[in-house]
Each structure stands twice: as structure tokens, then as C-alpha cells.
Amino acid sequence: MLKPMQIGLIGFGTVGSGTYQLLKRNQHQIQRRLGRALHISMVADLDVAKVKAVVDADCKVVSDAQDIISNPDIDVVIELIGGYGFALEVVSKAIEAGKHVVTANKALLATHGETIFESARQQQCMVGFESSVAGGIPIIKVVREGLAANQIEWIAGIINGTTNFILTQMHEKSWTFAQALEQAQSLGYAEADPTFDIEGIDAAHKCSLLAAIAYGIPIPFSHAYVEGITQLQSKDMQFAAQLGYRIKLLGIAKRTDTGVEVRVHPCLISERSLIANVEGAMNAVMVHSDALGTSMYYGKGAGGEPTASAVIADLIDIARMASTDVANRIPHLAFQAQSIESPAILDIEQVTTCNYLRIAVADQSGVLASITSILAEHSISVDAMLQQPADSTSKQTELIILTHEAKEGVMNQAIAKIQTLSTVLMPVVRIRKEDFN
Amino acid sequence: MLKPMQIGLIGFGTVGSGTYQLLKRNQHQIQRRLGRALHISMVADLDVAKVKAVVDADCKVVSDAQDIISNPDIDVVIELIGGYGFALEVVSKAIEAGKHVVTANKALLATHGETIFESARQQQCMVGFESSVAGGIPIIKVVREGLAANQIEWIAGIINGTTNFILTQMHEKSWTFAQALEQAQSLGYAEADPTFDIEGIDAAHKCSLLAAIAYGIPIPFSHAYVEGITQLQSKDMQFAAQLGYRIKLLGIAKRTDTGVEVRVHPCLISERSLIANVEGAMNAVMVHSDALGTSMYYGKGAGGEPTASAVIADLIDIARMASTDVANRIPHLAFQAQSIESPAILDIEQVTTCNYLRIAVADQSGVLASITSILAEHSISVDAMLQQPADSTSKQTELIILTHEAKEGVMNQAIAKIQTLSTVLMPVVRIRKEDFN
Numbered sequence: 001m002l003k004p005m006q007i008g009l010i011g012f013g014t015v016g017s018g019t020y021q022l023l024k025r026n027q028h029q030i031q032r033r034l035g036r037a038l039h040i041s042m043v044a045d046l047d048v049a050k051v052k053a054v055v056d057a058d059c060k061v062v063s064d065a066q067d068i069i070s071n072p073d074i075d076v077v078i079e080l081i082g083g084y085g086f087a088l089e090v091v092s093k094a095i096e097a098g099k100h101v102v103t104a105n106k107a108l109l110a111t112h113g114e115t116i117f118e119s120a121r122q123q124q125c126m127v128g129f130e131s132s133v134a135g136g137i138p139i140i141k142v143v144r145e146g147l148a149a150n151q152i153e154w155i156a157g158i159i160n161g162t163t164n165f166i167l168t169q170m171h172e173k174s175w176t177f178a179q180a181l182e183q184a185q186s187l188g189y190a191e192a193d194p195t196f197d198i199e200g201i202d203a204a205h206k207c208s209l210l211a212a213i214a215y216g217i218p219i220p221f222s223h224a225y226v227e228g229i230t231q232l233q234s235k236d237m238q239f240a241a242q243l244g245y246r247i248k249l250l251g252i253a254k255r256t257d258t259g260v261e262v263r264v265h266p267c268l269i270s271e272r273s274l275i276a277n278v279e280g281a282m283n284a285v286m287v288h289s290d291a292l293g294t295s296m297y298y299g300k301g302a303g304g305e306p307t308a309s310a311v312i313a314d315l316i317d318i319a320r321m322a323s324t325d326v327a328n329r330i331p332h333l334a335f336q337a338q339s340i341e342s343p344a345i346l347d348i349e350q351v352t353t354c355n356y357l358r359i360a361v362a363d364q365s366g367v368l369a370s371i372t373s374i375l376a377e378h379s380i381s382v383d384a385m386l387q388q389p390a391d392s393t394s395k396q397t398e399l400i401i402l403t404h405e406a407k408e409g410v411m412n413q414a415i416a417k418i419q420t421l422s423t424v425l426m427p428v429v430r431i432r433k434e435d436f437n
Numbered sequence: 438m439l440k441p442m443q444i445g446l447i448g449f450g451t452v453g454s455g456t457y458q459l460l461k462r463n464q465h466q467i468q469r470r471l472g473r474a475l476h477i478s479m480v481a482d483l484d485v486a487k488v489k490a491v492v493d494a495d496c497k498v499v500s501d502a503q504d505i506i507s508n509p510d511i512d513v514v515i516e517l518i519g520g521y522g523f524a525l526e527v528v529s530k531a532i533e534a535g536k537h538v539v540t541a542n543k544a545l546l547a548t549h550g551e552t553i554f555e556s557a558r559q560q561q562c563m564v565g566f567e568s569s570v571a572g573g574i575p576i577i578k579v580v581r582e583g584l585a586a587n588q589i590e591w592i593a594g595i596i597n598g599t600t601n602f603i604l605t606q607m608h609e610k611s612w613t614f615a616q617a618l619e620q621a622q623s624l625g626y627a628e629a630d631p632t633f634d635i636e637g638i639d640a641a642h643k644c645s646l647l648a649a650i651a652y653g654i655p656i657p658f659s660h661a662y663v664e665g666i667t668q669l670q671s672k673d674m675q676f677a678a679q680l681g682y683r684i685k686l687l688g689i690a691k692r693t694d695t696g697v698e699v700r701v702h703p704c705l706i707s708e709r710s711l712i713a714n715v716e717g718a719m720n721a722v723m724v725h726s727d728a729l730g731t732s733m734y735y736g737k738g739a740g741g742e743p744t745a746s747a748v749i750a751d752l753i754d755i756a757r758m759a760s761t762d763v764a765n766r767i768p769h770l771a772f773q774a775q776s777i778e779s780p781a782i783l784d785i786e787q788v789t790t791c792n793y794l795r796i797a798v799a800d801q802s803g804v805l806a807s808i809t810s811i812l813a814e815h816s817i818s819v820d821a822m823l824q825q826p827a828d829s830t831s832k833q834t835e836l837i838i839l840t841h842e843a844k845e846g847v848m849n850q851a852i853a854k855i856q857t858l859s860t861v862l863m864p865v866v867r868i869r870k871e872d873f874n
Binding site: 022023025026029030032033034113117118120121126127129130136137138141142143144145146147148149150151156212213214215216217218219220223224225232233235236239240242243245247250252256258259260261262263265266267268269270273274275277278286288289290291292293294295296297298299300305306308309310311312313315316317321329330332333334335337339340341342343344345346347348350351352353354356358384386398400402429431432433434435436 | 455459460462463466467469470471550554555557558563564566567573574575578579580581582583584585586587588593649650651652653654655656657660661662669670672673676677679680682684687689693695696697698699700702703704705706707710711712714715723725726727728729730731732733734735736737742743745746747748749750752753754758766767769770771772774776777778779780781782783784785787788789790791793795821823835837839866868869870871872873
């Protein structure tokens with residue numbers, strides 16, 4: 001087995017500490033996939049004491065990022081400082097020192113990406129930036145690899161969770177922009193200085209990166225059209241709703257005969273479109289490409305662990321790709337052959353679901369009581385019920401019951417017993433029900 | 438530049454010919470991404486004449502797949518025969534001969550995947566099977582790489598387009614299963630023998646592959662619980678709808694404390710869930726994982742070009758991964774540095790969108806006519822209109838107009854002219870509108 005990949009993490013805020021925790025929690029699973037450990041052996045942060053209180057003893061905490069960059073044992077540097085100034089210096093020096101880099105910093109890449117990627121190319125370093133666009137949704141990988149056979153016609157995304165949260169509040173509660181912003185700030189969805197989010201700049205950073213990888217063009221941030229949501233009135237949302245539309249802040253990259261469009265602005269979209277129903281702080285990116293048609297990618301676009309998910313995916317990719325050892329390629333079935341486990345595959349009798357039952361019954365008193373007491377005997381509780389009006393000729397009716405969760409085996413026993421009731425006239429129809437929460 | 442990767446394609450049906458056409462059409466873009474050409478230099482199909490009528494002269498057409506497998510110039514074999522018999526022989530022999538393999542054959546992999554992947558591992562060959570699950574949606578890549586930092590809690594997917602089409606028809610038209618199946622067959626969404634689809638077997642093949650890559654377990658097809666849609670009645674769909682649910686055929690893989698669930702069956706899901714609104718032949722896969730939470734991946738799960746999109750993505754991955762040349766890694770910005778192009782980034786004035794206009798006007802006759810004639814002068818046509826009741830005190834009202842597509846510059850001129858009307862009382866509110874069709 002290859003020795004652990006040594007990682008230096010610079011910046012220990014929400015995403016930094018999320019990355020440390022997630023890597024520690026899932027280290028075993030990640031090794032099963034990668035065939036190699038990922039080890040954050042150094043962290044740099046101005047608040048050394050804060051970091052030391054969290055990390056393990058085998059992780060060296062320093063206040064000077066340069067200590068990480070100049071350490072020859074470090075293979076990969078994670079930059080989670082943010083901003084353009086010191087972050088640019090850190091990333092540039094790390095690449096000069098021959099380190100691979102992972103960064104979530106869209107502002108940095110949208111403005112200095114050309115220089116950074118060119119110097120990485122010369123140094124034969126990898127720069128992973130999956131976490132910089134749409135948080136944990138692997139949209140960079142999807143566009144760059146998954147859809148690589150396609151010509152991308154357009155990309156349209158809800159790629160700023162703060163503004164989508166604000167617009168959702170304005171829509172649902174008819175709040176003004178100012179009210180919704182205040183709510184977003186008090187809940188931690190918007191920063192004290194929300195300018196980059198509400199003016200569309202953050203979305204334009206991300207949209208520019210998507211445009212570059214979709215079309216193979218220089219990162220077009222300085223040419224992007226950017227309009228935020230500060231002027232939106234909730235009355236326009238109500239009028240739009242009357243006409244069948246929702247208003248969302250979209251980042252759009254589009255190929256036309258005359259050039260490429262890169263723009264961020266509020267936009268009416270049909271409420272029947274899946275992306276119109278992306279609510280709150282969630283992100284979603286629609287891609288329309290020549291072979292696949294329209295596809296969509298949905299998930300959490302911000303937050304410590306969702307962003308850490310993408311940061312670590314980049315680390316895993318780098319470890320896989322940096323190795324010329326064929327055994328360290330991506331394993332067919334995602335995990336290393338020697339790490340395949342064999343847990344029990346549960347028999348359906350052991351599976352727990354909610355259930356929908358349709359029961360044709362005689363229209364007479366006491367029927368409902370006898371059925372519900374059988375359910376109660378089996379500790380199956382009822383979530384909802386619907387009784388159809390009785391047919392006056394046949395004197396029978398249909399009872400629909402939604403149950404809470406029950407083990408399939410127990411449910412089968414209850415159904416079998418219900419079936420024996422003389423007032424139950426036909427085989428009970430059962431369809432399982434899942435709550436995806 | 439590396440020499441073209443030589444590909445032999447076995448089976449020239451819908452997906453086979455789609456793969457050939459798509460690769461030919463997008464060869465230039467693919468080379469810009471990959472830094473290397475992909476060349477289908479041989480095709481094997483029983484109907485040699487049919488293939489010859491379609492492919493270029495530099496592509497050799499044979500009737501015997503063995504001619505491809507034994508050709509030392511061939512780097513990769515694409516198996517698009519389907520079924521378990523001859524396809525297994527072709528894939529096994531190709532791997533024995535040291536070829537990389539790409540296959541869309543979920544039935545083959547779900548039943549013989551263990552043997553195939555083990556022999557590929559020994560031969561140091563890659564086997565790409567992105568196209569075998571959910572067609573063009575890169576769900577294998579997402580779970581195997583994009584979410585590799587996560588523990589997968591559950592996966593729930595609409596992964597059979599035929600049954601989702603049938604269920605959508607039953608829901609929308611209150612048709613019986615038999616009626617909807619007949620419609621699906623006549624439209625080409627269901628095969629003459631639809632057993633694998635309607636009995637849930639195809640979904641179980643795919644679900645088993647997803648379970649294996651999510652959990653690192655042997656492909657659990659023989660232990661999967663499989664229930665199709667043939668017994669579903671549209672009345673249950675109506676009752677479910679009254680209670681706020683839709684019925685979909687789901688493939689579910691779920692980790693529990695006691696083992697792993699792998700099951701395919703009809704399922705009620707809340708109509709507020711995004712996946713409940715996946716209609717017709719579309720596919721969608723929800724993944725719930727510990728770091729990212731719930732994410733969803735949506736797109737076309739079948740058809741020639743959507744499936745070819747995934748087949749060629751696998752070819753590109755193989756070409757990137759088979760090379761130990763660092764310059765042939767995945768380029769940061771998706772395209773090779775020397776292939777970056779610089780098309781015009783369009784000024785917003787050049788961008789074409791639909792528009793929403795809200796115009797505060799005096800409540801007097803002729804106002805609407807003067808506004809619509811300005812739009813007409815600029816060749817901007819009206820899609821929909823909404824007029825609010827006039828305020829009796831202020832004698833003013835608001836007019837909402839949705840326009841069809843117009844160039845931003847022209848729209849700006851029209852708005853400026855509307856603004857000069859004495860009956861227009863406030864600045865015109867304009868929000869762009871996109872039709873994603």
C-alpha cells in the first residue's frame with residue numbers, strides 16, 4: 001500500500017474544520033475506496049489555540065502558511081483562506097514549490113485562474129476546485145468529465161444559496177428584499193456584508209468558471225453581465241406566479257452563433273420546470289448539451305460538510321491521478337478489490353417502510369374499528385386515512401390508510417389478519433411509501 | 438500529441454450507431470478536451486451492409502467480433518450487443534486479450550460483474566460502464582468519485598424510463614396499466630417483450646450496480662427484492678394524489694444497522710419532493726450521504742445519443758487514465774491548454790431573452806394601445822398580459838406584459854420609448870425570462 005498522502009490545510013474556518021472532521025470520520029471508507037490514507041498532517045491558522053483544541057496530536061498546527069508550503073513532506077495544500085490577496089500568494093507559492101492545490105476560492109480563480117492554472121501546468125501540479133462551484137454538487141466533474149462527449153449548449157444554475165434563500169422567503173411570505181435579507185443574516189445564510197451574494201458577484205465568479213470549462217475559453221469573469229436581486233419587489237413575484245412563473249437568480253452561460261453569453265440576473269422561469277422548485281439555500285445546475293439534452297444536478301451549495309465533501313473528493317482525485325501505479329486508478333466498483341465487504345443484504349421481510357393500504361370493505365359499522373385494532377395490535381400507527389363514499393347498490397366502500405413505518409414482516413402479518421375479516425371483500429392492496437427526510 | 442486511441446465497436450444498434458455518429462460529430466471538441474483523437478476503426482455487426490452504409494471508409498466493418506478482439510491495434514472494445522450470452526464471451530475475451538472495455542450492459546454486469554471486474558483487475562484493463570445505469574446521467578462517476586468522501590446513507594432512483602413513462606400516463610390520463618403499456622410500445626418507449634422493464638428487473642440490475650459502488654459490496658442482484666408495476670391500478674394513483682403523493686417505481690439501496698437493503702418496487706413519495714415530479718421517460722437518482730445530505734441527478738436515461746454520451750465519456754476517461762503522461766491528465770479547465778479558444782463574450786445588449794415588464798400607467802383609454810404599438814414597432818411580440826384592477830383613488834393601474842424573445846438592445850430602446858409616454862407614471866420594471874426548451 002502507498003504511504004499516506006500528506007496534506008497541509010491553510011485556513012481553519014467552517015470549511016477548514018469541516019474538512020478536517022469529515023476526513024477523520026470517514027477515513028476508513030475513504031481508504032477502502034482509495035487504497036491509501038489521506039492525512040492532514042499540518043494546519044495553518046492565525047488562531048493556533050483554536051485549531052489545537054480540535055485536531056489530533058499528530059497534526060502540527062502553525063500560524064505561518066509558509067511553514068506548510070516549504071515543508072517537503074507535504075504533497076497537497078488546501079487553501080481555504082478566501083479572498084484575493086494572501087490566498088493568491090499562498091496558492092502561487094504552493095504551486096511554485098511543486099505542491100498540488102485544492103481550493104474552494106471562486107473569487108480567486110475567477111480573477112486569477114489563468115495565471116494559477118498556467119503555472120500549475122508548467123509545474124505539473126493539479127489544482128482541484130470542485131468545491132468552488134455549487135458546494136458539494138460535483139458539477140465541475142460532471143461538466144468536465146461526465147459530459148465530455150457533448151457540446152454544451154447552455155448552463156443555467158441557481159449557484160448562490162444566500163440569494164435563493166432570500167427569494168424563497170420573498171415568494172412565500174411576500175416579504176420585502178430588506179426583510180428577507182435580515183432574516184437570512186439572522187439565520188446565518190447571509191454574511192454581515194452580503195454584497196458579493198446579493199449583487200450577483202459570487203454567482204458570476206462561479207458562472208465564469210462553468211463557462212470556461214463548458215467551452216474551453218479564458219475565464220470570462222471580467223466580461224460577465226452581473227445584476228443582483230436588491231431591486232426585486234415581492235409584488236413582481238406575485239404577478240409572475242399568477243402567470244405561472246417563479247423568479248430566481250440564475251447564472252447563465254450560453255453558446256450562440258455570434259459568441260458566448262455569460263450573465264447573472266434575476267429571471268422568470270416556468271413553475272413547471274424542476275429548477276423553479278429549488279427552494280431555500282439549495283443549489284441546482286441545469287445543463288443542456290447536444291447528446292444528453294437537459295440534465296440537472298441538485299444539492300447543498302454551501303456549508304462546512306457539503307463543501308468539505310467536494311474538497312476531499314478533489315484530494316481523492318489527486319491521489320488517484322498523481323499515481324502512475326495502475327492499481328491506484330479508480331476501482332471499477334468504487335472500492336479497492338481487497339476492501340469489498342459482505343454485509344447482510346436484508347430480506348424484504350426485514351425492511352422498514354411506511355405503507356399505503358387500500359381495503360375494499362362492506363359498508364357497515366365497526367369495520368374501521370376492527371381494521372385499526374389489528375394495526376394497533378401490531379404496533380403499526382396510522383398516518384392518514386381516506387374513506388370513499390359508499391356505493392349505495394353494492395353497499396361497499398374503499399378505505400385508504402397510510403401507515404407510519406413498520407417492518408415488512410409485521411405489516412404482512414397485519415395484512416393477513418385484516419384479510420381474514422369477513423367485512424374485507426377483496427385482496428388488500430399494499431404499496432410501500434418512503435419519506436425522504 | 439498521442440496517436441489516436443483505436444476503438445472497436447461491437448453491436449451497431451441504436452446505441453452503437455448513436456456512439457459512432459456522436460463521436461464523429463463532436464470529434465473536434467473531444468480532441469480539444471482530450472488532446473488526442475478517439476477513432477472507431479472497426480465495427481462488428483451481423484448486418485455488415487447496414488453498417489457500411491453509415492460509417493466512413495476508414496472504418497473496417499466485420500461480421501465476426503473476434504476480428505476486433507484479436508486485432509492488436511485495437512485499444513478499447515465497446516460491447517453493445519446486450520444480453521448475457523455472446524456479450525459475456527465478447528467482454529471476457531476482450532479482457533483476456535488485454536483490451537479496455539466499455540459496456541452499457543447492466544444485465545451482464547449485474548449477473549457476471551464479479552468475474553468480469555476481477556479478470557479486468559488481473560489484466561490491468563479498465564471496464565467503463567457509466568452508460569449501464571441511468572443512460573447519460575453520469576451517476577456512476579458521481580457516486581464513485583464526486584461523493585467519494587461520503588458515507589452513502591441511501592440511494593433512491595427512477596432508473597427505468599419505460600415504467601416511469603407508463604406510470605406518468607396512468608397518473609395523467611387515468612389509464613389502466615395495459616392501456617399505458619400499449620401506448621408506450623406504440624411510441625417506442627417499451628419493447629415488444631417488456632418483461633425486464635415492467636417487472637422491475639432492469640431497475641434491479643441498475644440498483645444492484647449502484648449498491649455495489651455505494652457500499653463496496655459484491656453486486657447484490659441475486660439478493661435484491663424485485664416487484665414491478667403490472668399490478669398497479671390507476672385508482673391507487675388517484676387516491677395517493679388526494680393524499681399528496683405520487684407513485685413511482687423506485688430502485689432503493691440503503692444502509693441500515695443490520696445490513697444493506699436492495700429493493701425495487703412501486704412507492705408513494707410526497708408530491709413536494711423533486712423526484713416525484715420527474716415525468717415521462719426521464720430518470721433521476723437521489724443520493725443521501727452523510728456530508729452532502731440529499732443531492733439529485735436528473736436526465737435522459739435511455740436513447741441512442743444520451744447513452745452514447747456516457748459511452749464516450751468512458752472512452753475519454755480510459756484515454757486519460759491509461760496514459761502515464763501527466764499532460765494527458767484531466768485538464769484543469771476541461772480543455773487542453775493549447776486548445777483554449779477566444780470567442781466573443783457577448784455584451785448584454787446582444788443577448789436575446791424574453792422579458793417581463795411591469796408598467797405603472799394612468800387608468801385611461803388608449804394607454805394599452807400606445808404601449809403595444811411601441812412594442813410592435815420594435816418587432817417585439819407579446820406572449821401574455823395581466824392587467825390589475827385600477828385603483829379608484831389614484832386612477833392608476835399596473836400592466837404586466839410577458840414578451841417573446843427580443844434582443845436586449847432592442848428591448849432597451851422600446852422600454853426607453855415607453856418610458857416617455859405621459860401615461861406611464863413610474864420607471865418600467867423589467868425582469869428577463871428564460872424558456873428552457
